Amino acid sequence: MKLVEYLAPLKGSTQQARILATMYFLERTAGERQFTTGHLRNSMAEARINVRSWNFTARLSAAGHAVHAQGKGVARTWELTDSGREAVEAFAPPLPVAAAAVARRSEAAALRVRIAAIVDVEARDFASEAVDCLEIGAHRAAIVFMWVAAAHEIQERIWKASTPAAITAAAQSHNPRAKTCKKRDDLSEYNEELLLQIAQDQGVIDKNQKAELTKALGLRNSSGHPNKLRPGEHRAKAHIEDIISMLF
Known part of the structure; x- marks a missing residue:
């Protein structure tokens, strides 16, 4: 055309x-x-x-x-x-479908250039899978995979910037029943809202980043559970771009 x-x-x-x-x-x-x-x-x-x-x-x-x-x-x-x-x-x-496919490939290629600069291998792999999903139109999956990359990055930042005792204190100040953190994998035991709060408390993200990441988490939650939400291409792409900009 x-x-x-x-x-x-x-x-x-x-x-x-x-x-x-x-x-x-x-x-x-x-x-x-x-x-x-x-x-x-x-x-x-x-x-x-x-x-x-x-x-x-x-x-x-x-x-x-x-x-x-x-x-x-x-x-x-x-x-x-x-x-x-x-x-x-x-x-x-x-x-026409062919023209839309050309655009998706171009946008995916631009995102992959940015993702290639992510240092952490696991975060980079999750983000790459998000773009793979975006390119084939699996928008909900793209949103979920990109959030996994974000959560992994936040866990890494918390662990490197703090101590198990300080992490535990921060977690239990918001939820007295939160698990005692002894090793890196214990961070996966915290729900992600608490994880974001700990990250802010430990200074690895600021207030504005936490607010935007909380929105991204809400979209992930809606995309990862059975409901009528059908996020479009632009919404999924914006979710990926926002997380890259904020965390990587």
Whole structure:
């Protein structure tokens, strides 16, 4: 599919909608993620859209949380956020399966580059499995595997930064019945909400990280138990990216 074909059904849509759809198409079919207004203008002109009088910067600036901007002036780049992608998917025609597959492979490859930098072998292996699941559309499994990588990393940080006695004291200050920690594997006996609290108490994560990781844990819990939750690709990908950014 060519851009001119993709935009044809959107002929009556707003300028902003067609610009966002162009970003989505180029991201999903060519693996591009950041765009200058000049690049978008040229791409749409090649698709025979008359954009000579369009103010791309104004339209993108008015798009709110659908886009994220970096830089200033002519070097400024724009990219779709997860909210922006979801918005385009709601009004634009679906892409052919082949094009979507190309995009997934491109996104997975970018994530694998980041995962390759994870030092801990076990955490790296769990994160790699998460991306494997994401690439084939197993979104709930991707969320669960990425959380396992996060939990392992947090356990490692706690064990290296503290002592069994201090860990036990922190655990039992929140749950008097918590198990006495004597060895590294005992950390696996603590439920993960308590593990996050211990991590904050021991200074290996801060308050904001704990809040975001608690949200990630909630998504893992929902994804790992029988229910009607069907997390989409963007939600699973954001979960992986957020944990990589926070912990690795």
